[in-house]
Amino acid sequence: MKKFKYSEITSEKIYNKRRSFIKSMGYGLSALTFSSVPLINAKANNLNEPTSYKDITTYNNFYEFGTGKGDPHRRAKNFTTRPWTVKIEGEVEKSIELPIEEILDIKSEERILKLRCVEGWSMVIPWLGFSLSELLNKVQIKSNAKFVEFETVYNPEEMVGQRYPVLNWPYIEGLRLDEAMHPLTTVVTGLYGKSLPNQNGAPLRIFIPWKYGFKSAKSIVKIRLTKNMPNTAWKNASPREYGFYSNVNPEVDHPRWSQATERVIGESILAPRIKTLMFNGYGDEVAHLYSGMDLKKNY
Amino acid sequence: MKNYFKPAVFLLSLWPIYIITYQLIYNKLGPEPVDRIINHFGEWTLIFVLLTLSMTPLKKITNSLEWIKFRRMLGLFAFFYASVHMLSYVGLDYRFDFEPLIDDVLKKKFIFIGFSAWLLLIPLAITSSDKMVRILKKNWKKLHRLVYVISIFGVLHFIWLSKTIFFKPLIFLIILIILLLFRINLKKFNLS
Numbered sequence: 001m002k003k004f005k006y007s008e009i010t011s012e013k014i015y016n017k018r019r020s021f022i023k024s025m026g027y028g029l030s031a032l033t034f035s036s037v038p039l040i041n042a043k044a045n046n047l048n049e050p051t052s053y054k055d056i057t058t059y060n061n062f063y064e065f066g067t068g069k070g071d072p073h074r075r076a077k078n079f080t081t082r083p084w085t086v087k088i089e090g091e092v093e094k095s096i097e098l099p100i101e102e103i104l105d106i107k108s109e110e111r112i113l114k115l116r117c118v119e120g121w122s123m124v125i126p127w128l129g130f131s132l133s134e135l136l137n138k139v140q141i142k143s144n145a146k147f148v149e150f151e152t153v154y155n156p157e158e159m160v161g162q163r164y165p166v167l168n169w170p171y172i173e174g175l176r177l178d179e180a181m182h183p184l185t186t187v188v189t190g191l192y193g194k195s196l197p198n199q200n201g202a203p204l205r206i207f208i209p210w211k212y213g214f215k216s217a218k219s220i221v222k223i224r225l226t227k228n229m230p231n232t233a234w235k236n237a238s239p240r241e242y243g244f245y246s247n248v249n250p251e252v253d254h255p256r257w258s259q260a261t262e263r264v265i266g267e268s269i270l271a272p273r274i275k276t277l278m279f280n281g282y283g284d285e286v287a288h289l290y291s292g293m294d295l296k297k298n299y
Numbered sequence: 300m301k302n303y304f305k306p307a308v309f310l311l312s313l314w315p316i317y318i319i320t321y322q323l324i325y326n327k328l329g330p331e332p333v334d335r336i337i338n339h340f341g342e343w344t345l346i347f348v349l350l351t352l353s354m355t356p357l358k359k360i361t362n363s364l365e366w367i368k369f370r371r372m373l374g375l376f377a378f379f380y381a382s383v384h385m386l387s388y389v390g391l392d393y394r395f396d397f398e399p400l401i402d403d404v405l406k407k408k409f410i411f412i413g414f415s416a417w418l419l420l421i422p423l424a425i426t427s428s429d430k431m432v433r434i435l436k437k438n439w440k441k442l443h444r445l446v447y448v449i450s451i452f453g454v455l456h457f458i459w460l461s462k463t464i465f466f467k468p469l470i471f472l473i474i475l476i477i478l479l480l481f482r483i484n485l486k487k488f489n490l491s
Contacts, residue, residue: 055330067465069329119462121331166465237463256409256460258399263392269323269332272394 050112051123053192055266060199061117062218063166064152064159071161072199079158081203081219088138090224091145096138100203106130108189116248116280118212120257120273123265127207128190133181141177141225148180149173149230150206151222167233173217174230174244175208176289184209184285210279210286212246243299247290248280252299308369312376315343333391340384342467345457347377348450349474356481371427374446378424381417409459416452419445447482450475 050056062072065079086103089095108128116122136148152171156162162169179185186207189196196202201218208215214234224230234242241255250260261273279286290298319339322328328335354370357363393400403410423443425431432439454475458468 051330059330063463067463069331121334164465166463253406256407256462258403258407260399263331263333265330269328269336269391273392 049124050126050192051266056123056125056191057197057199059123059265061119061213062161062199062201064155064161064169064171064219065199066161067166075160076198076202079198079202079219080155081198084203084221086204086221086223088136088223088225090149090226091142092225093140093142098138103135103187103204104189106134106187110193111186113184113186113207113209114280115207115209115213115216116262116276118214118242118246118254118257118259120259120261121263121265122274122276122280126192127186127188128193128196129186129188129207131183132185132187132206133183135187135223136180139225144227145225146177147226147228147230148175148177149222149224149226150217150220151224152217153219153221168236171217171233172230172236173206173215173232174226175215177225178289179208179286182286182289184282210247210282212248214242215246245290245295245298247295247299248276249278249295249299250276251278252296304365305368305372308372312347312372315339315380333387337384337387337392340380340387341457344377344380344384345453345471347373347380348446348453349471349478351377351446352450352475352478356478359481375424375427378420381420385414385417409456412452412459413456416449416456419449419452423449447479450479 058073059069060072061069062076065072065075082100084100085097086100087095087097108130110126111129112124112126114122114124132148150173152173153159154162154170156169175185186209188201188205188207189203191197191200196205201216201220204220205218206216206220215232229244232242232244234246235244248259253259259276262276263273264271277283319328319336322335351370351373354366354373357366389395389400404414405411423445426435426439426442435442454468454471457471458464461468464472
């Protein structure tokens with residue numbers, strides 16, 4: 001099997017720009033640095049700055065609360081997040097059901113990561129969280145487990161969007177096991193130093209910075225280890241548009257949105273679009289997960 | 300018809316402009332202002348296309364010819380907002396960078412069909428004057444039947460660009476179907 005270097009996957013120009021940026025930031029690649037956002041647009045120098053709390057918490061895609069970007073903020077105010085438990089089940093030696101308090105006791109750290117939505121916009125979010133692997137290590141995963149499936153709570157009483165067949169509820173997302181075990185795959189417990197607002201996926205969500213935003217399931221109640229590839233919500237709704245992997249890839253266009261560029265949330269009306277980076281800029285950390293894979297086919 | 304009706308409808312039809320001006324001045328366009336502006340004018344284009352299509356059914360229902368007098372103005376507003384919609388996409392979003400734009404038009408069916416709808420609106424806008432009605436005679440009516448194609452293209456454009464049909468695209472689709480069904484019934488009615 002031919003191994004691809006990251007420099008072969010991304011265009012050289014972007015790669016070099018990115019390298020020089022990283023160098024200029026003065027940290028080594030081996031040390032995984034969470035408090036950095038790999039952005040390259042030379043013109044804009046304020047892009048490392050997190051998006052405002054207001055934008056992060058009022059501009060959301062969370063279809064359980066409606067399809068409008070402002071719906072989650074308006075409608076999730078009284079969403080019940082206590083009591084809450086998260087089940088870890090499936091291909092494990094012994095399933096467990098963890099109360100949310102126990103999960104929140106795991107030490108969270110600030111992780112400033114970039115969110116790239118499949119619709120062609122991005123935000124920089126100072127999440128609080130820890131690696132999913134820490135949570136998965138609480139169970140004994142069987143050797144035949146290949147995938148991890150995340151299930152969002154089903155609560156149509158409070159999640160008015162679930163009363164309509166917009167998607168197959170409950171929302172299902174998933175990762176390959178090695179993706180799930182990657183240190184950048186984050187269990188999010190808060191943002192901006194505060195507990196996670198309901199509209200951002202309280203009390204617990206997942207965040208995978210190198211994939212389009214919809215891969216990062218919110219308000220999770222079940223984590224299931226599986227043998228087969230999970231039937232994820234958007235892939236289920238439109239397989240041609242949304243693949244299982246859905247890695248940020250400027251070279252694979254979505255039939256609706258160009259993925260070559262993106263709009264930075266919170267920028268002025270006159271700000272230009274910026275170039276989208278392969279793996280949302282996290283290629284040095286994650287490209288090896290896909291060596292030998294045709295990412296145009298496995299979109 | 301009272302002679303202040305037309306100016307009143309004209310001023311009311313500028314509503315989308317008042318809104319966007321207000322939001323621009325008071326910084327209320329939200330986190331994605333460019334997107335907001337494009338969508339705003341896109342939706343209003345569709346509303347005006349549907350309003351234009353409502354005049355003939357209203358004429359039949361109310362048995363009053365008054366409605367038809369607003370049809371041209373509403374149609375021209377539809378063209379105006381369609382042009383602003385397209386220009387904000389071309390200018391604000393893509394800054395007249397035509398390479399990715401052409402790519403978009405050719406590769407993305409929702410942009411292709413939206414752009415086609417705008418192109419088809421041009422001959423209708425040009426031939427909207429009384430003089431052109433006289434010059435084109437019977438052909439005028441034939442030409443202006445293009446509005447049915449345009450309305451279908453417009454609603455398809457909205458459906459295809461939305462991640463799901465719920466709910467706005469669906470509402471536009473239902474209203475369009477009702478308005479088009481009116482035409483079929485009217486024709487049958489005329490034949491009998």
